[in-house]
Amino acid sequence: MATGAAEGAHGPMHQFEINRLAEFEIFGIDASFTNSSLFMVIGVALIVGFLALATNGRSLVPTRLQSVAELAYEFIANMVRENVGTAGMKYFPFVFTLFSFILAMNMLGMIPYSFTVTSHIIVTFALAALVFVVVTAIGFARHGLGYLKLFVPEGVPFWLMPLIVPIELISYLIRPISLSVRLFANMMAGHTMLKVFAGFVVSLGIFGFAPLLFTIAFTGLEFVVAFLQAFIFTVLTCIYLNDAVNMHH
């Protein structure tokens, strides 16, 4: 703190640090309210506030705010219908919540000095594990033990079964890992790169305009990535739901 005006004291990884804002301990588990929790609360409050405000009037001719909400609804509803079919609309609230939460977290992270919740693998893994558990539960609820047939592809000779079944099982088990790593890696790599190049702007002096231009262009790309990763996470959730609901790949 005493190092004065040197801004270089904050490395590119400083933005990912977790700070306890209020310390809590429940049964020996550290459940402090951190800056990460704060941004989750802000995000959820923003989503709920936005949707409450947008659906307040419910006019036949939508206001601007209402049409944005309708657009978001149609976007996710079409995604569910396309990937899972009308039987999947039962799970629309889950998918919509997931999408809006991840999108809000990614977009909040684009504000300078804010914190990107989705740049922590434990958060994205918790989300992916939730998807995994929900999808598996739906699969077993709808098909009972027949859901295990997912691991036994049709038309495979029986002597290949000892090989194919473990492969299918591992393919199924690594889904939450690749789902979470993808979101986390994209968010963290992008933000780190932005910070590193922004650091070059100062240290290169007059030639700093080159990394400055790059940083501006890259910020635009980061907005695309923030949306795209929320989209990809949601589409993959729909695809996994499709396996559980309709049971064929």
Next chain:
Amino acid sequence: MSNNGTDHGSGRGEISPEDREALKRRAAGLGQRLEQVKARRAPQLDNAARGAALGQAFKIAIELVVGVLFGGVVGWFLDSYFGSRPWLLVLFLVLGFAAGLNNVVRSARRMQEASEPLQRSASPVTEPDEEDDR
């Protein structure tokens, strides 16, 4: 260049009709190639589309990497549990690699289906490629 014999003297400088024809054909060919290149480049200028393509590329790469890593980690832990040091690691690395490939093939097929909606009704060729993957 060796065309002195058969010119009709049409008074167009040194360029013979054959040469002019060839030139015209080359010009037309160049125009055509330019059009092709332009058509190929045009969609790439779209920043969002490029981002989407990048996302898909990452998506596939990560699936393969995660498969191998998962196999490696599981094999390592099972090995230290059973005390059979290298063998389960080797087995699970291979299985993880195959599972990663399985996911890659599946998502690539899904992308293809998404880009060719007409083929969606056709029955997909199921899984005989697993043997080749190994």
